[in-house]
Amino acid sequence: MTMKKNLAAATMLAGTMTALSFMSAGAAQAQGALVMYCGVQEEWCRAMTTAFERETGIKVSMTRKSAGEVYAQVKAEAANPRADIWWGGTGDPHMQAAEEGITDEYKSPKMGELQDWAVRQWEQSKGRTVGIYSGALGFGYNTDLAQSKKIGEPKCWADLLKPELKDEVQVADPNSSGTAYTLLATIVQIMGEDKGFEYLKALHKNVNQYTKSGAAPAKAMALGETTAGIAFMHDIVTMVVDKAPVKVVAPCEGTGYEIGSMSIIKGAKNLDNAKKFYDWALTADAQKLGAEAKSYQVPSNKNTPIPPQAPKLNDIKLINFDFAKYGSSAERKRLLSKWDNEVKNLP
Ligand code: PLP
Structure with missing residues (x-):
């Protein structure tokens, strides 16, 4: 063979291989891929990803972000969506996305196995988001620091x-964090808007840092970096299970709670796989992975055992949280910008 012929043969072979590899990438895209935005703790996100891949052979590309951040990303990508499924995080940005039509309607065959509160979330969003777990907001404190600083035992929001x-209280920023938005909506519902904002302004004087993620204050309490922290009670329980000197408090005035949610992204490129994940994530077996990853929410499938460590919702004074109002696009935007203007930028 001449050198020219050799080169021509090599070029043809390379071209065929490139074409084949494009075809297989295309096939993987069509049959075997799922892009997930995950709103719970990284450990649980990873456990869900691995179990789903093992069960279905579908390759999952997962990114963990806080609730408000996922919402902002899904909104920014709406014209050409990157993600297929948004799993976890508080329900309010899922409700807002539903109202804005950037997530899709879906009715899973698993709906009949779900708790009423999970189905109500689906009905209120006109089938665009569904409840996957629930948990109450609260706060905690590091008992060693509270003792050495003679702070006593805080029991109420007022404390x-x-x-x-x-400078001893840590909480997240409600723009990025679903936990902190739940606090904002909870305080406004318990105290009324005027008194609620007075409370948040007074609280600001004691806040050492507004974190990006809602669970960060729980970790900081466990590490002794802050005396008190506001978070979901189940996120603080995780620290107690890991033997941190931390006490969990259900505030005496009452408290709000979340319905962690799941939505399919409108225009999802792997829609069939998104539906497969959605159905699977509602099963009792998939929901058991939460407690195994030390996330102690109340699961939405009636057949999933409630982890014994999960704060008992019946023993907590829960407010009648208005998820439709506080998840509405206009109300969420209004409250967040009011908090930015009146609280965040105070000295
Ligand atoms: N982690 C857990 C275990 C949660 O239940 C939730 C809320 O659904 C979050 C984190 C929310 O995170 P963030 O407040 O960072 O949006």
Whole structure:
């Protein structure tokens, strides 16, 4: 063979191989891929990803972000969506996305196995988001620090305003964090909007840092970096299970709660796989993975055992949280910008 012929043969072979590899990438895209935005703790996101891949052979590309951040990303990508499924995180940005039509309607055959509160979330969003777990908001404190600083035992939201707690309370920023938005909506519902904002302004004096993620204050409490932290009670329980000197508090005035949710992205490129994941994520077996990853929410499938460590919702004074109102696009935008203007930028 001449050198020219050799080169021509090599070029043809390379061309065929490139074409084959494009075809197989295309086939994987069509049959075997799923892009997931995940809103719970990284450990649980990873456990869900691995189990789903093992069960179905579908390759999952997962990104963990806080609830408000996922919403912002899904909104920014709406014209050419990158993700197929948004799993977890508080329900409010899922409800907002549903109202704005950037997520899709779907009725899973698993709906009949779900708790009423999970189905109600689906009905209120006109079939665009569904409840996957629930959990109450609260706060906690590091018992060693509270003792050494003579802070006593805070029991109520009002106790977090004590001057002894100056720079000793940590909470997330409600723009990025679903946990912190749940706090904002909870305080407004318990106290009324005017008194609620007075409370949040007073609380600001004691806040040492507004974190991006809602569970960060629980970790900081466990590490002794802050005396008190506001978070979902189940996120604080995770620290207690890991033997941190932390106490969990269900505030005496009552508290709000979340319905963690799941939505399919409108225009999902792997729609069939998104539906497969959705159906699977509602099964009792998939929901058991939460407790195994030390996430102690109340699962939405009636057949999933409630982890014994999960804070008992019946023992907590829960408010009648208005998910439709506080998940509505206009109300969420209004409250967040009011919080930015009146609280966040105070000295
Ligand atoms: N982690 C857990 C275990 C949760 O239940 C939730 C809320 O659904 C979050 C984190 C929310 O995270 P963030 O407040 O960072 O949006």
